[in-house]
Amino acid sequence: MSTPLRITTLNLSSSGLTGTIAAAIQNLTQLETMDLSNNNLTGGLPDFLGNMKSLSVINLSGNNLSGSIPQALQREGLKLLVEGNPKLCFSDSCIKPHKKKPVVPIVASVVSAAVVIAILVLFLIFKNKKSTVLQGQPRKSRMKLKFANKNSKRFTYSEIIQMTNNFQRVLGKGGFGMVYHGTVNDSDQVAVKVLSKSSAQGYKEFKAEVDLLVRVHHTNLVILVGYCYESDHLALVYEFLPNADLKQHLSGKRGRSVINWSVRLHIALDTALGLEYLHIGCTPPMVHRDVKTANILLDENFKAKLADFGLSRSFQSRGESQESTVIAGTIGYLDPE
Template identity: 65%
Template sequence: MTSNFQRALGEGGFGIVYHGYLNGSEEVAVKVELLLRVHHTNLVSLVGYCDERGHLALIYEYMSNVDLKHHLSGKHDVSILKWSTRLRIAIDAALGLEYLHIGCRPSMVHRDVKSTNILLDDQFTAKIADFGLSRSFQLGDESHISTVVAGTPGYLDPETGRLAEMSDVYSFGIVLLEMMTNQRVIDQNREKRHITEWVALVLNRGDITKIMDPNLYGDYNSNSVWKALELAMSCANPSSEKRPSMSQVISVLKECLTSENLMRNKNHDMESDSSLELTKSFDTEVVPRAR
């Protein structure tokens, strides 16, 4: 239709528009959607589409473990996600967003990052979904203004109106706080309604255990948790200039996971040593030695 995308007419928020011919004669403008050029292991893949008798459908890969919110809500018969698993999920989601921000050309802003848009496969690999609000922008172009406020209340960047990757960073920070605390993002019955305000209030009291999801029963490395909490609050900073990039987010989250894994390996080694000591003691005191 477009003779291999020979003539570009322009570029809008949802992709490049090409000149083409319908049925070889009728001139048309063909918009190539962003979905067709987005490919990453941490983004839900578009398998195909259906256009049959006026019924339109997009077909995506199946994610058997539903979404992150499903596993945090406590309303379903699902196992509690360990802190190390939550960190891996956070890293996966961050990698997907990093790809949108610096791996795509032109770059993309998701604009609706939230826990229900982070889907999980059978191995609990996380993938970002729902690009319905996504928009492209020129990297480093701070002049791009979006006149329509898009996103979900609670996750929305307080610096609304500017279309930039830092808006996704803010939303990701809210998701990270949600993963850590298992608190609602907005709760009218809480002392502080918004999760950032509530966390800041509890932080002033200096007790990390009051912030973390009680379902974890303290099974986490405190250094890992503090670092992740500082990162989340940095992402959710009201000033976009003070927020880290997604690449910086990934780096810190990997450090958190490494710290957590080191603690678990150390504990495992200690348990093994303890078990070995018991065995030695048993052999010495009860079982006759070979002579």
């Protein structure tokens, strides 16, 4: 108790940080390891980092830093990781513009400009034709073409039937429809949520969930493996979390609960981290609007992941009207904000 506490490690990796590196970090005089990787930090590397003699590891990889690396940060005994910062270099010379004598004839410039203009004209013509075709199609077809451009895996309905063994094993049921156990690549387990014909939810919620999960990734958000959009067949394919949802454990539906208070605290923290990422780490911010124990899934180690984003909303600014915060989903389960 007589020894004062000191911070030796700072890990803010993948925390959605923006702007320049905060000068307040130099107040942590006993800092030995600092990890600010995989954020969106900009600006140059501050000189004060090189003056922090206790620092032995600095990880700044995966940001958008620029300029040259100060000489003080190139000292022996300091491990500096800066991969993934294309505008960052190790000397002043790399940021000085190099003057080049014009060697390309004017004729070549005119030809290049003509080629660029021709490409733009063709692009606009193609875009107008495509827009005309889309406007003449029904709403479902337009949605299908939009989803076809997503990076997430798209499955056919026959593949959905095959991976679930003709919908043999039921995992649960929600407002969207039934959830089935499945496998992909003959080994990887998945959970397949299939839209029910009688469901009050539909294309809007399906589209919202796909749009969100293909662009956001966080350790406390469920992973979307893929989706199916074929005629009237809609399905979402997620990673399989063997300990189901938190509601089943708290209600005793899975037998005697193994969730002690320590595990419950970790689950609450995991859920809060997932919400914090949606609220602060996403641009624009996302609001889940249906945070309840049935939508908190648990992996084999009882790590919690938020699921069911069909009712989520994005907010372009802090000045949204009251009308846009109308409660959706299960009454009483809107995000705390």
